[in-house]
Amino acid sequence: MKTSIVYPARILLTSLLLLWLSGCSTMSAQPVAEVPARHPVESVVNSNVKYAVDVYDPWERMNRRIYNFNTKFDRYVFLPVVSAYEFVLPNFVEDGISNFFSNVGELENFTNSLLQLKPTATATALGRFVINTTVGIVGLWDPAEKMGIYEWKEDFGQTLGHYGVGDGPFLVLPILGPSNLRDTTGLVADSAIFNAIDPFDFDDHSDRAVPYYLLNAIDTRHRTAFRYYESGSPFEYELVRLLYGKARQLEISK
Amino acid sequence: MKYRSSLLFFIALLLSVNGWAKTESYGYPFVDPYVATVIGTPRDLQAEPAALRGGHVKRFELQVFADRVKPDILWYDKGLRTAVAYQKHKAPLIFLIAGTGASFDSPKNRGLARAFYKAGFHVAAISSSTHPNFIISASTSRLPGHLMDDSRDMYRVMEQLMAKVAGDVEVSDFYITGYSLGGAQAAFLSKLDEEKRAFNFKKVLMINPPVSLYNSVMKLDGMLNNIPGGVDNFQAFLDRLMDAFTEVYTTEDHVEFNDEFLYTVYKHRPPKSDDPLAALIGTSFRISSANMVFTSDLMTNAGYIVPKNRVLSRSDSLADYAKVANRITFLQYFDELLYPYYQSKQPGLQRQALLDQLSLRSIEDYLRRSEKIYVVHNADDLILAPGEIDFFPEVFGSRARIYPTGGHCGNIDYQQNVDYMLKLFSE
Numbered sequence: 001m002k003t004s005i006v007y008p009a010r011i012l013l014t015s016l017l018l019l020w021l022s023g024c025s026t027m028s029a030q031p032v033a034e035v036p037a038r039h040p041v042e043s044v045v046n047s048n049v050k051y052a053v054d055v056y057d058p059w060e061r062m063n064r065r066i067y068n069f070n071t072k073f074d075r076y077v078f079l080p081v082v083s084a085y086e087f088v089l090p091n092f093v094e095d096g097i098s099n100f101f102s103n104v105g106e107l108e109n110f111t112n113s114l115l116q117l118k119p120t121a122t123a124t125a126l127g128r129f130v131i132n133t134t135v136g137i138v139g140l141w142d143p144a145e146k147m148g149i150y151e152w153k154e155d156f157g158q159t160l161g162h163y164g165v166g167d168g169p170f171l172v173l174p175i176l177g178p179s180n181l182r183d184t185t186g187l188v189a190d191s192a193i194f195n196a197i198d199p200f201d202f203d204d205h206s207d208r209a210v211p212y213y214l215l216n217a218i219d220t221r222h223r224t225a226f227r228y229y230e231s232g233s234p235f236e237y238e239l240v241r242l243l244y245g246k247a248r249q250l251e252i253s254k
Numbered sequence: 255m256k257y258r259s260s261l262l263f264f265i266a267l268l269l270s271v272n273g274w275a276k277t278e279s280y281g282y283p284f285v286d287p288y289v290a291t292v293i294g295t296p297r298d299l300q301a302e303p304a305a306l307r308g309g310h311v312k313r314f315e316l317q318v319f320a321d322r323v324k325p326d327i328l329w330y331d332k333g334l335r336t337a338v339a340y341q342k343h344k345a346p347l348i349f350l351i352a353g354t355g356a357s358f359d360s361p362k363n364r365g366l367a368r369a370f371y372k373a374g375f376h377v378a379a380i381s382s383s384t385h386p387n388f389i390i391s392a393s394t395s396r397l398p399g400h401l402m403d404d405s406r407d408m409y410r411v412m413e414q415l416m417a418k419v420a421g422d423v424e425v426s427d428f429y430i431t432g433y434s435l436g437g438a439q440a441a442f443l444s445k446l447d448e449e450k451r452a453f454n455f456k457k458v459l460m461i462n463p464p465v466s467l468y469n470s471v472m473k474l475d476g477m478l479n480n481i482p483g484g485v486d487n488f489q490a491f492l493d494r495l496m497d498a499f500t501e502v503y504t505t506e507d508h509v510e511f512n513d514e515f516l517y518t519v520y521k522h523r524p525p526k527s528d529d530p531l532a533a534l535i536g537t538s539f540r541i542s543s544a545n546m547v548f549t550s551d552l553m554t555n556a557g558y559i560v561p562k563n564r565v566l567s568r569s570d571s572l573a574d575y576a577k578v579a580n581r582i583t584f585l586q587y588f589d590e591l592l593y594p595y596y597q598s599k600q601p602g603l604q605r606q607a608l609l610d611q612l613s614l615r616s617i618e619d620y621l622r623r624s625e626k627i628y629v630v631h632n633a634d635d636l637i638l639a640p641g642e643i644d645f646f647p648e649v650f651g652s653r654a655r656i657y658p659t660g661g662h663c664g665n666i667d668y669q670q671n672v673d674y675m676l677k678l679f680s681e
Contacts, residue, residue, distance in 0.1 A: 035562035041574040050489040053573045061569040150508040229330040232386045233545045235576045253500045
């Protein structure tokens, strides 16, 4: 009984594999000869010139594959979920959820401002957290901003940058998007700090963690305007790679 | 001495009268066309700064050609992206045509869409025929730049889009507008519509169009020379720009990376000359044109930047090609791709004859006698060659409105401009 199901399945798989292989072989069977371009790279690119588009990216092939994976994940999973979320919830609820996660983020801003010995930033994070957690009712509102105390973002990647750690190789993280080795290290450190503080007691209530992280992810995507391949530029990967580094350079400088 | 002081007095009087006239009749804040072009209109002086909200915007990915073939490296392009904002009732519909290299949801198109939607129009936004998405999914030649042929492609798109929304949108009359290159195209689309009669446009508005495409691209290409040391020193220019950004970002209390960022930088640290602004405008144009040329090269397998017949994989680096594409001037694109293509279609076609087709002068008679076509422009628009601005009052008469300032489309969102535009379309 068992084999009767498995056997046809194996035949199907084998034939699919053969079909795929033959498809591949017919595609590569007749390669058309290349003709040099009218403006070949060698004739234009000069080794003495520094090009803005060149960013240290030794894992480029992997990064590009993940970039493309993220595009599809966005298109078929992430954005449809976010759209449903935006359709179901009224705007003020979405804003409340965003404020809530921003307020939790003040922990990260606080620790990293402290680590960088920045008194104003540390006071800002602390002040915002106290005001928004109390007056803003567990952070669902942001009265601190109305009082002119604006969010000052600091993360461990910025802390490392502040102490002179360079970008390292460019990295595209699955789902999370563009990063680099320094900032990915920072991400790991920040989540380790978060787990150590464990403000929601996930240690004893592991059932809370999944909905928390899920909602956090949806809220983050909801707030991020970026859409893969909507710039229209065929050089979008290069552009994102350049701008990511520049934006982080600015954030670290503050 | 006496003579000198009276002269000074006279100059001061002239200046003050001049200043008075300007502030009385037109209050757009930037008199420097480079500043206007880069900064645009500060948010508190815009007509409709709030985002278009509500569920009445529908996005589409049109399959313009059923059998379109494209290289695998462009796998992500799933059809021509457009959007329509619906009114719930029968209403006029306006098409918005984006400028060079810009998409249907470019900031300028968004500003126009908000204004027209609020004024009660259905709004249909179309990307420029020079935008990569249009080249990949909707261009017949895959080589944009020919005003009439591109307009034919665009007309097809507009017809398909209307067929798609026919059940949801009740249209009383059709209107069309566009800015920059899209402005020139709006006129060509109107001319095409006189034959095809799918829309019977009631009114057409060109916003800051070029007169001669050739003159405009020459000016824009030339602006890159304002990078100190030339294009090869772009990295150093970018570094200095970053230094300025950093200074502003670290000293200002609260800076957000949004459409107001450049204005914030400008207020804090106005550039000492127009050179860096010109370089920025040139850079922005070159990036658009590099995107366009590279996409055309890929779509036609022209062997222009990528070796002919090379199959690029999705994980191949394109950085080196980007370096090449960013060095190609629009004139090179014209001479090396566009002109040969049209020569092969029309043997004996002279270069100058093709250049003449890429100009509003080629449809001057039509523009002169079409009472429904209007134009708004700026006397200091940077894309016009000296004297070209006179074409508009000369050809359009009272249907041309020329603002004294605004640079290239810098005042497009300015309250007074939007008011005039809406008044024009409500008459």
